[in-house]
Amino acid sequence: xxxxxxxxxxxxxxxxxxxxxxxxLPRPAAAQERVETFGAxxxxxxxxxxxxxxxxxxxxxxxxxxxxxxxxxxEQWGSNNLYNNxxxxxxxxxxxxxxxxxxxxxxxxxxxxAACAHPYHSPATAALPxxxxxxxxxxxxxxxxxVIIYNTEALAAEDVPRTRFxxxxxxxxxxxxxxxxxxxxxxxxxxxGYLFAxxxxxxxxxxxxxxxxxxxxxxxxxxxxxxxxxxxSEGRYHIAYNVLGSYxxxxxxxxxxxxxxxDYTLMMSRSLMIPRNAPHAEAAQxxxxxxxxxxxxxxxxxxxxxxxxxxxxxxxxxxxxxxxxLSPPLLLALDRSTRERLFRLWDExxxxxxx
Amino acid sequence: MADPAPPPSALPPSLATRVLKAVLLILLAGxxxxxxxxxxxxxxAARQSYDRILLGAAQDIAASIRIQSGRxxxxxxxxxxxxxxxxxxxxxxxxxRGPGGTLxxxxxxxxxxxxARGGGGGPEFFxxxxxxxxxxxxxxTRRFAERDFSGGISITVGQxxxxxxxxxLGLTRDTLLPMLLAGLALLAMSxxxxxxxLRPLEALSxxxxxxxxxxxxxxPTEGLPRELTVMLGxxxxxxxxxxxxxxxxxxxxxxxxxxxxxPVAAIRVQAEAMQDQPxxxxxxxxxxRLLARTRSLGALLDQLLSRALVSHRGESAPRAPLDLREVxxxxxxxxxxxxxxxxxxLRLEIGxxxxxxxxxxxxxxxxxxxxxxxxxxxxxxxxxxxxxxxGTEAALWVRDAGPxxxxxxxxxxxxxFERSAASREDxxxxxxxxxxxxxAAFGGRVALEYPEGGFRIAxxxxxxxQEDAPE
Numbered sequence: 001x002x003x004x005x006x007x008x009x010x011x012x013x014x015x016x017x018x019x020x021x022x023x024x025l026p027r028p029a030a031a032q033e034r035v036e037t038f039g040a041x042x043x044x045x046x047x048x049x050x051x052x053x054x055x056x057x058x059x060x061x062x063x064x065x066x067x068x069x070x071x072x073x074x075e076q077w078g079s080n081n082l083y084n085n086x087x088x089x090x091x092x093x094x095x096x097x098x099x100x101x102x103x104x105x106x107x108x109x110x111x112x113x114a115a116c117a118h119p120y121h122s123p124a125t126a127a128l129p130x131x132x133x134x135x136x137x138x139x140x141x142x143x144x145x146x147v148i149i150y151n152t153e154a155l156a157a158e159d160v161p162r163t164r165f166x167x168x169x170x171x172x173x174x175x176x177x178x179x180x181x182x183x184x185x186x187x188x189x190x191x192x193g194y195l196f197a198x199x200x201x202x203x204x205x206x207x208x209x210x211x212x213x214x215x216x217x218x219x220x221x222x223x224x225x226x227x228x229x230x231x232x233s234e235g236r237y238h239i240a241y242n243v244l245g246s247y248x249x250x251x252x253x254x255x256x257x258x259x260x261x262x263d264y265t266l267m268m269s270r271s272l273m274i275p276r277n278a279p280h281a282e283a284a285q286x287x288x289x290x291x292x293x294x295x296x297x298x299x300x301x302x303x304x305x306x307x308x309x310x311x312x313x314x315x316x317x318x319x320x321x322x323x324x325x326l327s328p329p330l331l332l333a334l335d336r337s338t339r340e341r342l343f344r345l346w347d348e349x350x351x352x353x354x355x
Numbered sequence: 356m357a358d359p360a361p362p363p364s365a366l367p368p369s370l371a372t373r374v375l376k377a378v379l380l381i382l383l384a385g386x387x388x389x390x391x392x393x394x395x396x397x398x399x400a401a402r403q404s405y406d407r408i409l410l411g412a413a414q415d416i417a418a419s420i421r422i423q424s425g426r427x428x429x430x431x432x433x434x435x436x437x438x439x440x441x442x443x444x445x446x447x448x449x450x451x452r453g454p455g456g457t458l459x460x461x462x463x464x465x466x467x468x469x470x471a472r473g474g475g476g477g478p479e480f481f482x483x484x485x486x487x488x489x490x491x492x493x494x495x496t497r498r499f500a501e502r503d504f505s506g507g508i509s510i511t512v513g514q515x516x517x518x519x520x521x522x523x524l525g526l527t528r529d530t531l532l533p534m535l536l537a538g539l540a541l542l543a544m545s546x547x548x549x550x551x552x553l554r555p556l557e558a559l560s561x562x563x564x565x566x567x568x569x570x571x572x573x574x575p576t577e578g579l580p581r582e583l584t585v586m587l588g589x590x591x592x593x594x595x596x597x598x599x600x601x602x603x604x605x606x607x608x609x610x611x612x613x614x615x616x617x618p619v620a621a622i623r624v625q626a627e628a629m630q631d632q633p634x635x636x637x638x639x640x641x642x643x644r645l646l647a648r649t650r651s652l653g654a655l656l657d658q659l660l661s662r663a664l665v666s667h668r669g670e671s672a673p674r675a676p677l678d679l680r681e682v683x684x685x686x687x688x689x690x691x692x693x694x695x696x697x698x699x700x701l702r703l704e705i706g707x708x709x710x711x712x713x714x715x716x717x718x719x720x721x722x723x724x725x726x727x728x729x730x731x732x733x734x735x736x737x738x739x740x741x742x743x744x745x746g747t748e749a750a751l752w753v754r755d756a757g758p759x760x761x762x763x764x765x766x767x768x769x770x771x772f773e774r775s776a777a778s779r780e781d782x783x784x785x786x787x788x789x790x791x792x793x794x795a796a797f798g799g800r801v802a803l804e805y806p807e808g809g810f811r812i813a814x815x816x817x818x819x820x821q822e823d824a825p826e
Contacts, residue, residue, distance in 0.1 A: 113446045113462065115486030135444050202433055328447045329436035336460040337429040337451075 039064030039071040049101040079191030083107035090116035099284040104191030106333035124292040131325035140269030142305040145245035181238040186221040215349040249304035267323040397526035413512040425503035442518030454506035571598040603666040669796025672715040679710040679742035704741030711819040722793040725786035726753040752813035759810030
């Protein structure tokens with residue numbers, strides 16, 4: 001055997017080893033968007049969340065400060081990816097988190113229904129209203145409205161739509177002003193967008209008219225709250241429909257106006273679940289109790305993650321608040337045939353050749 | 356060796372405690388039965404109500420299925436989910452499957468199917484587990500026969516059991532709470548009733564506990580329950596007998612003391628006088644008197660003992676059928692009178708028919724003997740003895756030709772005269788006392804009669820029916 005042959009052999013062996021390492025070593029999941037660590041405690045609590053780190057950071061930092069024995073690994077995920085990851089973890093096909101905080105309420109209800117959650121009961125959870133709690137396994141932490149935002153420079157004051165009917169009228173009267181200037185979530189990409197569309201489809205007959213009007217004016221379905229808000233601020237869009245009010249509040253430039261629709265305003269509750277096989281369930285329970293404590297709720301309200309309930313402050317009648325309850329009927333949102341129907345309607349409205 | 360002394364036992368449990376214990380036991384057993392039945396009923400009711408909800412949801416879904424271009428489509432109705440949300444804390448399962456079991460829509464790939472049965476076509480309810488939790492399911496099948504689609508589409512809807520269990524428990528609790536209160540009320544009432552029912556008994560036992568052990572007077576029985584009256588009656592009869600026997604004994608002792616002291620003293624005085632008597636003729640006379648006195652003392656003793664015996668037997672001897680004619684005959688045949696008065700003529704006057712009474716033969720014989728001895732001593736011959744029946748009474752009588760006893764003695768015959776009458780050493784009183792006490796012992800009486808040319812004294816006893824007569 002020559003030296004050259006040996007070299008070839010060795011390099012081939014190395015290649016095989018490297019390949020094997022690539023497949024066997026744990027790799028960071030490709031789906032998570034950002035990761036941040038809070039605190040330096042020995043026990044590492046993994047929190048998988050759909051909430052933007054930049055927004056919720058003060059609350060998590062405060063929790064880490066109050067619990068020096070813990071460190072919080074905050075992973076930011078997209079809601080559909082987080083749902084798929086949690087299902088895989090529930091089935092034992094992925095490493096489970098210690099707590100999952102998601103805006104996709106229907107996905108969280110489905111996870112609880114599939115017995116993926118760990119029950120917990122404390123005075124703080126017992127104080128939650130029924131709509132924000134299911135089976136002592138799922139707890140609504142926040143209350144955030146779905147709002148209409150608009151560019152104050154592009155829209156005259158009398159054109160500002162306070163209700164869905166006003167928006168429909170505006171789209172009918174001034175289609176040229178709004179052509180390709182209306183944005184909303186792409187429901188296939190965003191679990192939250194799908195949830196809002198689903199709730200709208202159950203809530204009112206305006207949903208069909210709205211899709212039709214969107215189709216006429218060539219509305220844009222796109223991804224991600226922050227992109228949409230920036231687009232409105234920059235003037236790319238004049239109006240955005242069903243944007244998460246908390247993000248709009250936190251990120252909006254002064255030229256972005258926020259409307260809580262007066263016919264009804266959907267309220268979404270970010271919900272927390274402790275996976276059944278969470279390695280640090282006890283730490284997760286402390287996090288839950290902290291998030292429900294008056295201090296954290298106050299912080300969340302300041303951050304805009306809990307909408308004020310006072311009608312004087314919000315110009316919204318209590319009867320117009322529609323909190324999407326954490327309860328079994330949300331499972332309908334995940335039903336295969338329901339999704340197919342909604343997606344079909346959506347595709348008809350937003351397909352390139354529409355309008 | 357001797358057994359160790361038994362530990363000082365507590366008082367035996369009172370009647371009230373026993374009754375209350377029994378009542379408590381009955382109530383507890385009843386409560387257990389009722390609780391079991393209520394739980395069963397509650398579960399049944401909960402099962403029925405929630406089964407209907409399941410069925411309603413399944414039928415809602417079944418109704419929403421339509422066939423479009425050869426393909427089944429489900430417009431999943433939100434109402435079905437809202438129905439299922441009537442059990443807000445329960446997990447849900449649903450699946451719509453086409454022919455061959457292909458999943459059209461549903462939450463779970465896993466096919467949860469009812470145990471195989473003859474396809475009846477109706478809804479099938481069954482129990483299974485849902486994600487590790489016990490759950491209840493229903494499967495309904497809707498059959499399609501369209502131009503482009505034919506076959507059955509099955510809808511399976513299931514739910515975990517939390518709401519059912521909560522409802523069953525709630526129903527049971529709602530039923531048991533009033534039952535518990537009723538049970539307590541019953542217990543309190545039975546306490547009151549038992550106490551009031553047992554109050555006479557308690558009063559009685561307190562009365563008996565405080566009673567003088569020598570007090571043999573009857574215990575009052577007014578106002579007492581029947582059961583107690585029977586018991587107290589028996590006790591009172593027993594105490595009465597005891598009292599009469601004590602009385603008889605006292606009489607015997609006092610009679611003996613009273614009647615024997617004088618003659619014995621007289622005999623002693625005469626014997627002492629004889630001792631000092633130098634004159635032989637006088638001494639012989641004294642000796643004769645002494646002999647007469649001792650004989651008379653013997654007769655007195657006889658009578659005392661006979662009276663004591665009669666009064667004892669009157670209390671204790673069994674009553675047997677007795678023919679008074681035989682008593683009279685026996686007295687005559689024994690011939691005691693020939694010793695007492697050899698010269699007297701004695702006639703027996705009895706009839707053909709038996710004269711039956713129920714009495715003690717010895718006592719009645721003693722009475723007859725005493726009647727005869729009295730007549731021999733105090734009456735005048737000819738003397739006759741006889742027995743006859745007078746209506747409901749049977750008479751044993753002795754008749755003589757004398758005038759009868761002095762009115763003073765006759766007057767005392769109806770009273771308790773024996774002691775005063777017997778105060779004389781050789782009196783007829785003691786004999787008559789025996790007769791009187793026999794009469795009293797067997798429910799009869801003594802009658803003094805004054806027929807033409809004579810005096811008749813009769814012991815009258817209640818007549819026994821003729822059937823008692825010996826064959």
